[in-house]
Amino acid sequence: MELHDNYGIGAFFVVVLSFFAWFMLRFNEWRFVRGMHKAAAGTRLPPGSMGLPLLGEMIDFLRCFKYSKTPDLFIAKRKIRYGDTGVYRTHLFGSPAILTCSPEVNKEILHSSIEEGKFSAGWPSSGLLLGSSSVGVVDGLLHKRLRRHLMEAFNSPKALALHLASAQPMFISALEQWVSKGKIVAYNETKAITFRNICDVLVSFKSKTLLDTMEADYRGLMAGLRAMTINVPGTAFHHAINCRKNLNRIIAEELRERKLMCTTDHEKKHDDFMQILIDSTDADGNKLGEAEVIDNIVALILGGYESTSDVMTWALYYLAKYPHVLDKLKEETRSIRMHKPEDELLMAEDIKSMKYTAKVAEELIRLSNVSPFIFRKVVRDDVVINGYKFPKNWRVLVWIRSIHVDSQYFPDPLAFDPDRWENFKAKPGIYSVFGSGQRYCVGNNFARTQVMMFLHHLCLNYRWELLNPDAGFAYQPHPKPEDGAEMAFGRAT
Numbered sequence: 292m293e294l295h296d297n298y299g300i301g302a303f304f305v306v307v308l309s310f311f312a313w314f315m316l317r318f319n320e321w322r323f324v325r326g327m328h329k330a331a332a333g334t335r336l337p338p339g340s341m342g343l344p345l346l347g348e349m350i351d352f353l354r355c356f357k358y359s360k361t362p363d364l365f366i367a368k369r370k371i372r373y374g375d376t377g378v379y380r381t382h383l384f385g386s387p388a389i390l391t392c393s394p395e396v397n398k399e400i401l402h403s404s405i406e407e408g409k410f411s412a413g414w415p416s417s418g419l420l421l422g423s424s425s426v427g428v429v430d431g432l433l434h435k436r437l438r439r440h441l442m443e444a445f446n447s448p449k450a451l452a453l454h455l456a457s458a459q460p461m462f463i464s465a466l467e468q469w470v471s472k473g474k475i476v477a478y479n480e481t482k483a484i485t486f487r488n489i490c491d492v493l494v495s496f497k498s499k500t501l502l503d504t505m506e507a508d509y510r511g512l513m514a515g516l517r518a519m520t521i522n523v524p525g526t527a528f529h530h531a532i533n534c535r536k537n538l539n540r541i542i543a544e545e546l547r548e549r550k551l552m553c554t555t556d557h558e559k560k561h562d563d564f565m566q567i568l569i570d571s572t573d574a575d576g577n578k579l580g581e582a583e584v585i586d587n588i589v590a591l592i593l594g595g596y597e598s599t600s601d602v603m604t605w606a607l608y609y610l611a612k613y614p615h616v617l618d619k620l621k622e623e624t625r626s627i628r629m630h631k632p633e634d635e636l637l638m639a640e641d642i643k644s645m646k647y648t649a650k651v652a653e654e655l656i657r658l659s660n661v662s663p664f665i666f667r668k669v670v671r672d673d674v675v676i677n678g679y680k681f682p683k684n685w686r687v688l689v690w691i692r693s694i695h696v697d698s699q700y701f702p703d704p705l706a707f708d709p710d711r712w713e714n715f716k717a718k719p720g721i722y723s724v725f726g727s728g729q730r731y732c733v734g735n736n737f738a739r740t741q742v743m744m745f746l747h748h749l750c751l752n753y754r755w756e757l758l759n760p761d762a763g764f765a766y767q768p769h770p771k772p773e774d775g776a777e778m779a780f781g782r783a784t
């Protein structure tokens with residue numbers, strides 16, 4: 292073969308590869324954005340990139356969250372590349388999306404009213420895995436109605452009393468078990484007790500075999516919620532659908548038993564959140580249907596399981612690293628105990644008086660930053676915010692994480708400083724760990740109380756030391772110390 296023939300073949304491949312690279316980079320832009328820039332003046336698409344076909348910008352997302360472990364770089368890079376607009380276009384989790392990260396825009400989206408009808412709930416795989424009657428999935432008046440029932444179940448004095456009575460003995464017994472183990476991985480231990488606690492408070496389930504089965508199903512369900520929605524045997528999504536069916540069956544069986552018991556023995560009602568939900572009526576005297584009770588019990592366990600346990604792991608981590616905070620916490624704990632008989636559990640009025648503990652809990656919740664963003668979907672074709680078009684059917688990622696660690700709003704943001712909460716009043720859109728507006732977390736008081744109870748019993752009689760104090764952090768699926776906070780755990784002398 293002649294030399295010039297080799298050059299010709301080489302040049303051909305360079306041209307083909309260049310075309311392929313150009314095609315890959317332009318395809319999503321062409322597919323999703325074509326024509327949209329020609330929209331009316333003042334309604335342009337936000338700046339950004341639609342990434343690669345199918346994957347969109349998932350590679351960069353995983354690079355920041357999973358591999359380089361610098362999650363806040365994801366937003367910082369976009370600010371540098373496209374300007375500090377606080378609104379960017381992207382393609383993530385299998386869908387074209389608008390990403391918002393300024394307090395004003397986040398607030399406008401989260402507080403958008405039902406009447407405006409601009410946004411709906413937007414979890415990628417919602418109905419199948421979360422349940423079509425779940426509060427996290429339904430919209431509009433149906434959502435409003437469901438929330439009323441849930442708020443009654445969560446915010447009644449009876450609910451708080453149930454929570455206090457169930458969680459504390461469980462925490463105390465778990466802490467004693469940790470002492471006998473001597474060495475624990477906090478991440479695993481706090482997950483185990485949180486799951487048992489939430490199942491007890493919500494549905495009075497205590498059987499170890501049943502709880503182990505349910506926990507495995509919940510793990511499968513959560514893995515499916517984070518996976519690609521490919522329903523083929525062998526995929527995480529397919530497995531999650533089966534887990535969801537198992538959970539439905541367990542809760543439905545419990546509901547049937549309760550109905551039977553209710554007709555035969557009125558005195559034998561359960562004392563738990565499920566019963567409060569079953570009995571609750573709206574202003575017109577209507578009760579929830581069977582599917583609504585099942586879907587929402589599954590949703591509540593899902594919402595309250597990993598979120599709260601993550602905060603408890605961080606409690607052990609940060610208190611080990613900041614002994615002066617631990618000392619102050621112990622001081623308040625002792626002063627609470629001084630006014631109570633030795634073995635008496637915390638009561639509602641004790642929780643109200645634990646001012647410093649509340650600040651420690653809030654700071655832990657901020658730093659845990661459990662939800663990096665909140666999903667919504669655009670449901671009207673004329674949604675414009677700050678002059679940027681939000682195309683119909685695109686997903687919205689309301690990015691809350693980066694604001695919680697922004698020094699503009701939280702000085703020295705990565706420091707664990709409970710005192711920052713003294714007289715702190717954040718403007719709407721700045722502190723949204725529990726979301727904001729119509730879908731504000733129904734379990735926020737439950738989570739806060741749970742963390743406060745845990746802190747109280749933890750610092751009363753125990754000591755602990757991180758075995759790898761310099762371990763880095765992991766951020767997928769939730770932030771945690773990379774080693775799960777491995778520690779030596781014992782009784783305080």
Ligand code: HEM
Pocket residue numbers: 426427428438590591592594595596598599602656661662665666723724725726727729730731732733734735737738
């Ligand atoms: C530290 C703990 C927690 C954090 C950080 C957290 C965070 C959030 C966030 C950000 C939302 C808003 C979602 C949205 O706007 O679409 C939310 C909603 C929700 N959370 Fe939580 N959560 C926590 C604990 C809990 C607990 C303990 C429960 C129940 C036991 C719970 C149940 C729910 C439910 C049912 C919703 C849906 C509300 C709705 O769509 O109207 N969460 N949570």
